[in-house]
Amino acid sequence: MESPPRAPVLLGLGAALVATVLASATVGPVSIDLLTVSKAALNAVGVPAGLSVGVGTTRILGVSVPLPGVSLRYAYPFSFAVADSSETIVRQIRLPRIVLGAIVGFALAAAGTVMQGFFRNPLADPSIIGVSSGAAVGAVAAIVFAVGLPLQAMAFAGAILAAFAVYLIATRDGETPVATLLLAGVAIQTFLGAVISYMLVHAGESLEQAIYWLMGHLQNSTWGEVEVTLPAAFLAFAVLHVYAHDLNVLLMGEEDAHALGIEVERTKRILLAVASVITAAAVAVAGVIGFVGLVVPHVLRLIVGPDHRILLPASALAGATFLVAADTLARSGPAEVPVGIVTAAVGAPFFLYLLRRKEVHTV
Amino acid sequence: MIRVDDVHVAFGDVEVLDGVDLTVEAGEFVGLVGPNGAGKTTLLRTVNGALTPDSGDVFVGEDRIHDLSSRAASRRVATVPQDTSVRFAFDVADVVAMGRTPHRSRFSSDPDRGARVDAALERTETTHLRDRRVDTLSGGERQRVFVARALAQDAPTLVLDEPTASLDVNHATQTLALVRELADESRAVLAAIHDLESAARFCDRLALVHDGRIVDQGEPADVLTTEALETAFDARGVVTTNPVTDSPAVTTLPSTTGGGRRVHVLGGGETGASVVGSCWAAGHQVSAGPFSHDDAARSVARTLDVPVETTPPFAAIDRATVEAVSEQIAAADVTVLADPVIDPAATVCRLADDAERLVVVESRPLAERNYGGDRGRERYESLRRRATVVDADRVPAVLDEKPGPERVLADD
Numbered sequence: 001m002e003s004p005p006r007a008p009v010l011l012g013l014g015a016a017l018v019a020t021v022l023a024s025a026t027v028g029p030v031s032i033d034l035l036t037v038s039k040a041a042l043n044a045v046g047v048p049a050g051l052s053v054g055v056g057t058t059r060i061l062g063v064s065v066p067l068p069g070v071s072l073r074y075a076y077p078f079s080f081a082v083a084d085s086s087e088t089i090v091r092q093i094r095l096p097r098i099v100l101g102a103i104v105g106f107a108l109a110a111a112g113t114v115m116q117g118f119f120r121n122p123l124a125d126p127s128i129i130g131v132s133s134g135a136a137v138g139a140v141a142a143i144v145f146a147v148g149l150p151l152q153a154m155a156f157a158g159a160i161l162a163a164f165a166v167y168l169i170a171t172r173d174g175e176t177p178v179a180t181l182l183l184a185g186v187a188i189q190t191f192l193g194a195v196i197s198y199m200l201v202h203a204g205e206s207l208e209q210a211i212y213w214l215m216g217h218l219q220n221s222t223w224g225e226v227e228v229t230l231p232a233a234f235l236a237f238a239v240l241h242v243y244a245h246d247l248n249v250l251l252m253g254e255e256d257a258h259a260l261g262i263e264v265e266r267t268k269r270i271l272l273a274v275a276s277v278i279t280a281a282a283v284a285v286a287g288v289i290g291f292v293g294l295v296v297p298h299v300l301r302l303i304v305g306p307d308h309r310i311l312l313p314a315s316a317l318a319g320a321t322f323l324v325a326a327d328t329l330a331r332s333g334p335a336e337v338p339v340g341i342v343t344a345a346v347g348a349p350f351f352l353y354l355l356r357r358k359e360v361h362t363v
Numbered sequence: 364m365i366r367v368d369d370v371h372v373a374f375g376d377v378e379v380l381d382g383v384d385l386t387v388e389a390g391e392f393v394g395l396v397g398p399n400g401a402g403k404t405t406l407l408r409t410v411n412g413a414l415t416p417d418s419g420d421v422f423v424g425e426d427r428i429h430d431l432s433s434r435a436a437s438r439r440v441a442t443v444p445q446d447t448s449v450r451f452a453f454d455v456a457d458v459v460a461m462g463r464t465p466h467r468s469r470f471s472s473d474p475d476r477g478a479r480v481d482a483a484l485e486r487t488e489t490t491h492l493r494d495r496r497v498d499t500l501s502g503g504e505r506q507r508v509f510v511a512r513a514l515a516q517d518a519p520t521l522v523l524d525e526p527t528a529s530l531d532v533n534h535a536t537q538t539l540a541l542v543r544e545l546a547d548e549s550r551a552v553l554a555a556i557h558d559l560e561s562a563a564r565f566c567d568r569l570a571l572v573h574d575g576r577i578v579d580q581g582e583p584a585d586v587l588t589t590e591a592l593e594t595a596f597d598a599r600g601v602v603t604t605n606p607v608t609d610s611p612a613v614t615t616l617p618s619t620t621g622g623g624r625r626v627h628v629l630g631g632g633e634t635g636a637s638v639v640g641s642c643w644a645a646g647h648q649v650s651a652g653p654f655s656h657d658d659a660a661r662s663v664a665r666t667l668d669v670p671v672e673t674t675p676p677f678a679a680i681d682r683a684t685v686e687a688v689s690e691q692i693a694a695a696d697v698t699v700l701a702d703p704v705i706d707p708a709a710t711v712c713r714l715a716d717d718a719e720r721l722v723v724v725e726s727r728p729l730a731e732r733n734y735g736g737d738r739g740r741e742r743y744e745s746l747r748r749r750a751t752v753v754d755a756d757r758v759p760a761v762l763d764e765k766p767g768p769e770r771v772l773a774d775d
Contacts, residue, residue, distance in 0.1 A: 242469060252461065255408075255413050258412070259412075260464040260516070261434040261438070261464045263434070306451040
């Protein structure tokens with residue numbers, strides 16, 4: 001089987017993502033037709049057009065940081081005539097959520113692809129080294145104890161701390177065996193699970209909010225979250241993509257990879273760190289959304305093969321599309337459900353179907 | 364090109380390499396032979412930089428391999444690993460292209476990649492597999508793909524761990540011939556090879572590894588000896604010369620629980636040769652003769668280091684020889700008459716008269732080998748009456764049997 005050509009596959013998946021985003025924006029309590037949605041969406045496209053001088057503030061991880069003299073100026077190249085109400089609904093309510101969903105799905109699927117390749121294990125997903133549990137501890141602590149720091153910042157910090165702890169525990173003499181990493185990750189996840197449960201027991205009135213966060217959600221997303229998450233996710237993705245070939249060679253086994261000129265431990269450290277950051281960025285804004293990072297890479301591997309130079313971007317785009325679609329489902333019912341429930345409820349049966357067809361036996 | 368200098372490697376308390384010294388020059392193909400667990404793979408892993416020795420140095424060219432980055436090391440040493448299993452559905456061409464990894468820079472493409480991959484596929488006769496998924500190949504096909512990958516790596520030094528382990532005879536020979544060619548193109552090649560005969564045939568030198576040491580190295584014929592089989596491999600066997608390739612031929616035998624009897628073989632020819640061989644293989648202590656110089660049985664006996672009495676062709680058996688053989692027969696538990704030729708003096712019959720127990724093997728009719736007339740035939744027939752007569756292939760088994768019950772009764 002010749003690997004499918006890169007460009008058509010990625011263009012197709014990109015087009016599917018755009019189509020899903022637009023279609024998703026037509027859905028809601030007020031139905032808006034596709035043409036209007038498209039115009040409003042194009043109107044919302046902002047292009048960075050240089051820096052404006054003056055005292056501005058930049059929100060970093062939900063914290064307003066005054067950055068004198070540096071703030072991005074956007075130019076909006078499109079200005080179609082759209083009814084104000086429709087424009088507001090699409091641009092201020094639906095699009096932030098949809099775009100954030102796309103970024104989160106993109107990030108989780110990319111991280112899942114990398115983790116499965118890294119661990120050469122079909123069960124690996126982005127949270128395997130404790131990132132999601134760490135984020136959950138941070139977020140639940142923020143909700144329950146109302147510590148005053150923004151929830152997203154707490155979640156991000158918790159995620160990075162947990163991943164770093166797992167890495168340190170599994171590393172000895174500068175070497176990090178993946179099996180040890182995997183087991184340390186499982187142990188830390190279990191431990192953090194206990195911490196979360198303990199906090200939930202003492203949550204009192206905030207219990208409902210905490211549980212809602214834990215289920216994974218995209219409600220009340222803002223452009224501010226998009227502005228922080230988008231560059232973080234793309235930057236991390238760019239680094240992962242540069243290492244796609246190294247990840248291919250790592251699949252041959254670490255000793256083989258070493259014999260082929262890969263600096264194995266250094267490459268593992270970079271992959272682990274960047275995959276953790278991209279996962280943390282997603283989990284911090286959307287909570288623990290399961291199955292995207294597990295199932296999407298498997299499905300795409302069946303379609304495009306194991307070469308990460310095409311698999312990684314293809315998975316990321318498909319993950320974005322999948323999460324946007326799942327979130328559309330989550331919010332289109334009579335009562336909104338957390339998107340994590342939808343991804344698991346849809347993803348698990350689909351995964352089982354694949355298993356029964358015996359096509360998923362290896363990474 | 365490769366210089367291994369007093370290398371020690373221990374895994375925990377187990378000393379796997381215990382002071383290994385070895386050099387491989389450019390253009391030289393050195394084979395590592397030795398039993399399982401001797402340390403061959405560990406030595407290869409030390410040479411390609413995967414393992415850092417506890418003490419000692421490995422130089423490849425001018426550089427200490429362990430001081431190099433893995434990129435620099437992999438430009439100097441290409442490795443064909445023992446385990447070529449791949450669980451991922453890469454195409455063969457992709458796997459071979461991975462050999463170009465050390466020549467690739469992160470942000471630009473490798474201009475030689477396509478040409479090198481094509482050439483490597485062609486030389487290993489895997490071009491037809493190019494677009495196949497590597498996880499659907501047979502073990503032998505995969506092994507050749509991994510050799511192609513090492514070729515694409517374009518390194519002056521080649522390290523191979525059992526490159527022919529899962530290849531059929533034809534492909535094993537093709538692959539080693541290719542490796543031989545690669546060495547002749549002035550690469551330094553070090554390979555662990557299980558098949559001793561192939562190793563002897565294609566390598567310039569062999570290094571015999573045993574218990575973490577190189578116990579012998581040199582020309583294949585000097586290293587591969589019956590004693591080496593015994594000391595290093597703990598195997599019973601015999602090293603002869605393959606008449607076609609003129610390289611050592613190794614025959615190993617199963618260890619036996621039977622045997623242990625003293626056997627003398629009289630007679631000769633093809634039948635005698637086969638009886639000497641099979642009794643020796645079954646673990647009996649064999650002596651043989653008298654055989655004439657050009658007798659097949661004599662050359663087998665000589666090869667197996669069996670004491671053998673020899674007579675010049677077409678000459679009467681001299682007194683000294685007769686005495687020597689008599690002594691051997693007297694000492695033997697069993698004497699085997701293998702298609703004996705009866706000379707006018709019926710020497711063989713006289714010798715056999717003294718045997719404690721007689722086994723007769725006949726494949727030619729007596730008339731064809733009796734030059735002793737009626738008297739010769741009578742003497743032979745009388746021997747035959749008290750002997751056990753069996754086919755040649757049954758001899759070792761008969762030797763293991765206890766003497767017949769009538770003998771036991773007679774002793775009572």
